Amino acid sequence: MTNPTYYEALKWASLCIEEHKLEVESGQWLLLERLGWSTTDLLMNYQTKMPKNEWQQYQIDIQQFCDGMPAQYIVGHAYFFGMQLKVTEATLIPRPETEELVEWMLETLPANEKLIIADIGTGSGAIAIALKQQRPNWQIFASDISKEAITVAEKNAQAQQVDVTFLIGDLTEPIHELKVDVIVSNPPYIAENERDVMDKSVIEHEPQVALFAAENGLILYRRMIEEVARFTQKPRDIFFEIGYQQENAVIKLLTNAFENAELIEGKKDSFDNQRMIHAKL
Template sequence: MNNTFTTIEEARRWASVFLRENGRETRVADLLLEHYLALPFAKLLASGPDPFPEEQRDRFVRSIEQHAETGVPVQHIIGTAPFYGREFHVNENVLIPRPETEELVVGVVDMIRKWDLDNPKVVDVGTGSGVIAITIALEQPDVNMIASDISTEALQVAKSNSHLHEAGVDFLQGNFLEPLQDQAVDIVVSNPPYIAYHEKETMDDTVVDFDPELALFTDQEGLAAYQTIVEQISGWERKPYLIAFEIGYQQGEAVTNIIEGQLDGYDVEVRQDLNGKDRMIFAVLKEK
């Protein structure tokens, strides 16, 4: 398709049509234009009649064509993704943060403030890009924030994001809660892998081909990570006040059963996201 556009509006129209014809979301055109032209969306629309800067043409066209042909996420092209009003580094070694995970963070921060805990120790299990741990640390600076991940590459991204946002987070490498050993923890929060392997064939190529498999898929019909984390907690002498999980929308009952089957003394609540789907588990210790 001809890409001899001269104005920003023509570039937007060309990219949208090209993406649609290749079965991709047209919103990608706006995201890439916002990035390459350094314009917020409202300003982008207002600047439609303006000449498209020639020095950005080749990069913009290549990015549109690359996404259309391969499905590479626009966040990987740009190198960043938004979360909780901040920009975070992302690459092929970490999941791209989703808006639903922001709701998990809101729930945890609200409980920290409600309980008025004194320098609570909070651990983000399987931190990936670090968005959960860093956001909690920034929103609630008095927490003692720890983040763990088994992936060296993911921890490098998380540490880069922590440095970028000057967040006070300690990073540990290991399998879920294993590196914490006998440390007493007040709150455990995690968005672990929760997709069953057989679901891979039904998923979009922008996810399957570019997000790390380690952070997406797990055994036991997507429940293995929850099982392992809860088993690790069951061995602790002092149990956390709060266990907060992101879950798949059909996993509320199963994850509740895992917690109630191995841990005594918790009130377990399944919460829905803004789309009305089960998305979070909050297990609160009855006697804090």
């Protein structure tokens, strides 16, 4: 096909994607994101011939998608809490359930206090940047063991024009000497035995170090909780995103470490899965 119309290109893409049993809607999403178009723009240009360079790029994008690469990595960005964030294969693609964790924090924590928040395992910086954008008076620290991820997160903070302090290090090591009011973390929590039921594109393209964890996915929760329990000045709140089968195990870890905790509660996401925990120490 030589220089098809946008409509013909979309029809071609849909057939290719359907053959690979993938989400057909992704063909339109990829086109709109590449062009910076709205759905209205597309409708107005349905019968317009695509420029040669756009058609060539679109064919490459669709082939990569059919080969299993997530659409967000193809275009180099994802959306989170109303923001467009840069993502690479050094960072996880932000998920909707993590947006719900941010919403829970905003609802739970006092908006007018000048809180000091630490986001551990920040990845693309999604949680930290969203919190700072919504609560400019909060001081936000964000850490990750991956230098490559921190580089992406710093670029995202700059693009969103928010002031977040980024640190490199393992779990609580970069923040253990700070007086932190709140710790939030969405760590790797997938057990190795769940690998077989996961989407192939996730396994092949998203960073393994940000996905999988030993001890049935619990090792990083256990380590963080043990480390925080040794802090001279402990935070007053901890928020975790968790796997949908991990609530009881993580609550037990928190209860054992903080016997005098005022509150330890779980929360379900919009799909009725238990995906978040809050501990008020």
